[in-house]
Amino acid sequence: MKRLSTLVVFFFDLKCKYNRPIYDMKKTLFIFTLLALVGCKETKEKEVIPEVKPSTEEVVTATEEEKPALTIYGKEENIILDILIPRYYDKDFHQEEFNKVNDKWLAFEEKKGLFQVIKADYAISEEMNECTESEQLGIFSTGPVEPIFFLGPNAMIKKGAKTALNIKEQPLWPDAPQEYLFNGKQYILRAEGEQVDSYDYTDDSGKTKKYKKFKDYKLYLTVNGEAEQVILDIPSFNDTFVQLLFVGDLDGDGNLDFVFDASPEYEIQSVEVYLSKGAQHFIYLAGAISVDFSC
Numbered sequence: 001m002k003r004l005s006t007l008v009v010f011f012f013d014l015k016c017k018y019n020r021p022i023y024d025m026k027k028t029l030f031i032f033t034l035l036a037l038v039g040c041k042e043t044k045e046k047e048v049i050p051e052v053k054p055s056t057e058e059v060v061t062a063t064e065e066e067k068p069a070l071t072i073y074g075k076e077e078n079i080i081l082d083i084l085i086p087r088y089y090d091k092d093f094h095q096e097e098f099n100k101v102n103d104k105w106l107a108f109e110e111k112k113g114l115f116q117v118i119k120a121d122y123a124i125s126e127e128m129n130e131c132t133e134s135e136q137l138g139i140f141s142t143g144p145v146e147p148i149f150f151l152g153p154n155a156m157i158k159k160g161a162k163t164a165l166n167i168k169e170q171p172l173w174p175d176a177p178q179e180y181l182f183n184g185k186q187y188i189l190r191a192e193g194e195q196v197d198s199y200d201y202t203d204d205s206g207k208t209k210k211y212k213k214f215k216d217y218k219l220y221l222t223v224n225g226e227a228e229q230v231i232l233d234i235p236s237f238n239d240t241f242v243q244l245l246f247v248g249d250l251d252g253d254g255n256l257d258f259v260f261d262a263s264p265e266y267e268i269q270s271v272e273v274y275l276s277k278g279a280q281h282f283i284y285l286a287g288a289i290s291v292d293f294s295c
Helices: 004-019 020-044 091-099
Strands: 069-075 085-090 106-111 114-119 124-128 134-141 149-151 162-164 178-182 185-202 208-223 227-236 244-249 258-263 266-274 284-293
Touching: 085 091, 085 284, 091 134, 091 284, 124 208, 149 284, 227 258
Parallel strands: 069 227
Antiparallel strands: 085 134, 106 114, 106 149, 114 162, 124 134, 162 244, 178 185, 185 208, 208 227, 244 258, 258 266, 266 284
């Protein structure tokens, strides 16, 4: 625009100076118009075109939908069973349990993969423990098979054959859940704990196996994925680990019951019986026995 103003002044000065006729003025105006167009064109060419930046697409990473946390039920306990395992007991600590034993007692046994509850044929013996120099009482079967446990008469467990499932794997290591399907329901046993040590050992059959030592062990049961219930809570182990002794219907209500060897020490034997009939949630501790035979 500054250049155009300069041109206008220039031609006006010419007219005034040389006093040109009108037809000369027409030529002058024509030339002026051409110059004005050229000036406008140059001005447009010099306009700054705003920089167009490429659009940046927002990248949304798809994440898996988080599953809602399962409800955790606490351990349920209602001791209604008197049980004894076939072995010797320190008389000073277990005399009361032996006082309950009579000819109405039953035996839960496994024979060639078949589980049944029968009338107990047993014998009670007494002898001196040479290691502790204390008296001990023992209960053992007089038949060819030692039972998993003896039990007093009760309304929950009747005599007869019991439906049982094949146990998946022993022992119940953390990070190795076991699934059992029974009467249209899915049961999952899941363990967790902190591994603190491991070593190889040879079992009774001569096979080399790896022992894993855990602390803060917990075993959970889930039924149909609804919730988890705490079954076992064992702070530590010493050359032992949790074993399943029975998975099946022991109380006859159509739901799974469980029997565990939950021994925390190699010189302590603990057996726990969990029933489903009458449970507030899934199962409850209905009977337990623990024997310390350390020297």
